[in-house]
Amino acid sequence: MINRDYILRLAEAIGRELSFILKLRRRDNDEEVLIYIDDVLLRTVGMTSRFLNSLSDEMLVKALSPIDRLNVEAALWIASLLQEEAAIYTARGNSSEGYYRSVKALALYLAASQQEPLEEAPFFQERILNLLQTLADYELPDSVKQQLFAYYERIGHYGKAEDIFFELLEHGKTIALLEQGRAFYQRLQAKNPADLAAGNLNEMEVAEGLAQVEKLL
Incomplete structure (x- = not known):
């Protein structure tokens, strides 16, 4: 596991690039910004936006996991920069391109959070929250929902x-x-009532959920 301090330093480095990108966007020249984002992608991960966006979410995660372990640093750089691209395309009225980039970014953040404590870095937590708000009115792929299911449990929601x-x-x-689902509810049964309440569930709801899953099984 990458240590917490490294995650925070990485958040700081990415944040500096995103601050510069925001300054470029204020010039109202989207093409200049997209070119700069492509340059940052090449410099940090050695891949272009065009290549990254040609891959499905699942293939992109696999491409960043050459030894069956995600390259978290690369994943977070790509997620952050694709999120910026998504904002640009959405602002230009190209909601389709914005959606696909947002979903890719979310999938990478969630994959990274399975290995590293992103919840301890407010910068990344805010980025994930912003994406979830952006995508709130859209249907997410089941593969991303699977990641989101695990993510919400991990952070206590x-x-x-x-x-x-x-x-x-x-x-x-x-x-x-x-x-x-059965394993999820069984884990929740081991939580104390206060933790469940903080996560917006109670013991009765957990018991009912488990019973429903058992019935379906």
Whole structure:
């Protein structure tokens, strides 16, 4: 695991680049900004925006995991810069390009959070929250919802995790997904009532959720 101090230093380095990008955007020359973002991508991860956006979310994560372990630093640089591209395309009225870049960025943030304590870096937490707000009116791919399900549980937002779980169930009640749900509720049963309440669930809701999953299984 990369240590917390490194995550914070990385957040600071990315934040400096994003501050400069914001200054460029104030010149109202989007093409200049997109070229600069491409230059930063080449400098930091050795890949262009065009190449990164040609890959599916799953393929991009795999490309950044050459030894079955995500290159977290590269993932966070790419996520942050694609998020900036998304904002530019959305502002220009190209919501489709904005959506796809936002989803890729979210998938990378969530993948990185599985390995490193991004919740301890307010910078990345705010970036993730902004993406979730941006995508609130859109349907997310199931692969991203799976990541979001795990992410919400990890940061203690149990009610939101449950909501995502039931959204996934609507798309297909597979044995694997139901087993995930059962394990989720069993983990919640070990939490104390105060922790559950902080995560917007209570013991009765956990018991009801587990019973529902058991019935489906």
